[in-house]
Amino acid sequence: MPNNNKPIYHYSDLxxxxxGTLSHEVFTYIQSGSGNEETLKDNEQAFKKWKIKPQFLxxxxxxNLSISLLDETYKTPFLLAPVGHLGAAHPDGELAxxxxxxxxxxPYIVSTVSTFSLEEIADELGDTPRWFQLYWSSDQELTASLVKRAEKAGYSAIVVTIDTPILGYREADLTNQYFPLRAGxxxxxxxxDPVFRSRLKESPEVNKASAIEELLKIVFHPKLSWKDLAFIRKxxxxxxxxxxxxxxxDAIQAVDYGADGIIVSNHGGRQLDGVLSSLDALPNIVQEVSGKIPVLFDSGIRRGPDVIKAYALGADAVLLGRPYVYGLAINGQAGVEEVLEHFLNDVDVSLATAGKSRISELxxxxxxxx
Ligand SMILES: Cc1cc2nc3c(=O)[nH]c(=O)nc-3n(C[C@H](O)[C@H](O)[C@H](O)COP(=O)(O)O)c2cc1C
Structure with a gap:
């Protein structure tokens, strides 16, 4: 990556x-959290409260860094978190x-609000495992259509994001008046999508601005409630x-309503500021769920030891967010590859120096x- 040709290891260097690569608005959109960014900071701080006690010889x-999840074996101990609007970070966006x-x-969890269609992204992925993250639209027929398209395109799970009934109060974006959906x-x-297109008076190719306005009206679904999960199941x-x-x-409700897994997450501190850090939430949730469904984790993972700590506290898998997005911004596909390579090495070294050989031993x- 362009760092005087030196590789980039440190998260703060990423x-x-x-x-240095992105416009002020786009960088801020990615980096910032909501409100006073307390939760954003707490996500990283929470890892410092836990220390590893290695045992040697x-x-x-x-x-072996592989994990088992939903009857599949995944070769790497992390998945890529769904991050929207990646075309703003790099022209090749989600394709890169x-x-x-x-x-x-x-494995890649592709966001609903991607810059390329879920089918185009699936084509690039080949047989790489992929899940589809759903922003449940207030237009139910559109929601069903998105889910069916994902299933047809080889996505093997639907991740319903429940923490976004509406967008969080993101002061930095409000200050910059930068909203990536509106920016296209x-x-x-x-x-x-055929359902979405059928709702428009003019096609997006003829009148993009009005299509975006329609989209902004239906992208989220504040009325969503537990009983609606049956709709997706259908x-x-x-x-x-x-x-x-x-x-x-909520973890107990998820089990009761038949969810197949949950992700403990505060959206990288981007929804309600002042919520507890994701890591602080994890142990209680793991205890309540008591192995009935997998408990995944994200928000604040920056290095290998963070991955080790999350697994030790009961996560069945972890998601990587901002680090790979920075890699993308810096150098497209190669930048993401470098971040992933470093992360894999870091987790491998962290595992060995904690005295363990397998993620499942944590x-x-x-x-x-x-
Ligand atoms: C720029 C950005 C966009 C995001 N877009 C989405 C999204 O479209 N859907 C979603 O469920 N989560 C989204 N997230 C949240 C991530 O999936 C993940 O929860 C978060 O990045 C974890 O925090 P971390 O990156 O600080 O580790 C986004 C996060 C960022 C930073």
Whole structure:
């Protein structure tokens, strides 16, 4: 990556170089959190409260980073989190991420608000595992159409983001008056959708601005409630995973309503500021769910030891967010590949130096809260 030809390892260097590449508005959109950014900061701070207690002389000469999830084995211990509007970060956007994911065999959770359509992204991924993240539209027929298209394009799970009934109060974006959907990034799945197109008086090719206005009206669904999950179940055989769980009661509800998994996440501190850090939420939720469905985790993972700590605290898988987006901004596909390569190496080294050989060996005996 362009760092005087030196590789970039440090997260703050990734951030710095991305800042140097992107416009102020786009960098801020990616980097910032909502409100006073307390939760954004807490997500990283929370990892510092937990320390690893390694145990040695265990023969760690052969290591395995694979994980088992929903009856599949994934080669890498992390998936790529759904991040929307990636065309704003790099012209190749999600296509570059897909090529890098394929190269490194990292599963990719593709956002609804992607700059390229879910079918175009699937074509790039080949047989790389992929899930589709759903922003449940207030237009139910459109929601069903998106889910069916994802199933047809080989996505193997639907991730329903539940923490975004409406967009969080993002002061930085409000200050910059920057909204990527309005700027034209993130409409590909809608513009390619027969149901959405049928709602328009003029096609997006003829009148893009009015199509975007229509999209802004239906993108989120504030009325969504637990009983609506049956609607998705009716339209797909794929596992349904709820993203954005922070309260143990919601985790219990997820089990009761038949979700196949949950993701403990606060959306990278981008929804309600002042919510607890994702890592602080994790142990209670793991305890309540008690193995009935997988518990995934994101928000604040920056390095290998963070991955180790999240697994030790009971996560069944973790998602990588901002780090790969910065790689994309800095150098497209190659930039994402470099970030993934470094992360894989970091997790591998962290595992061995914690005295373990497999991700599945990580449990709470490995960590202590200080
Ligand atoms: C720029 C940006 C856009 C995002 N877009 C989406 C999205 O479209 N759908 C979604 O469910 N989560 C979205 N997220 C949240 C991520 O999936 C993930 O929860 C978050 O990035 C984790 O925090 P971290 O990146 O600080 O580790 C977005 C995050 C960022 C930074």
């Amino acid at each position: 951030e710095k170089h991305a800042k 265990n023969d760690v000469s052969e290591r 991420v897909a090529r890098a994911a394929k190269e490194k065999q990292v 990034y993130g409409s590909a799945n809608y513009f390619a 339209h797909t055989k794929l596992p349904i995973i709820l993203k954005g769980v922070l309260h143990p009661n 449990d709470s005996s490995l960590v202590v809260k200080v």
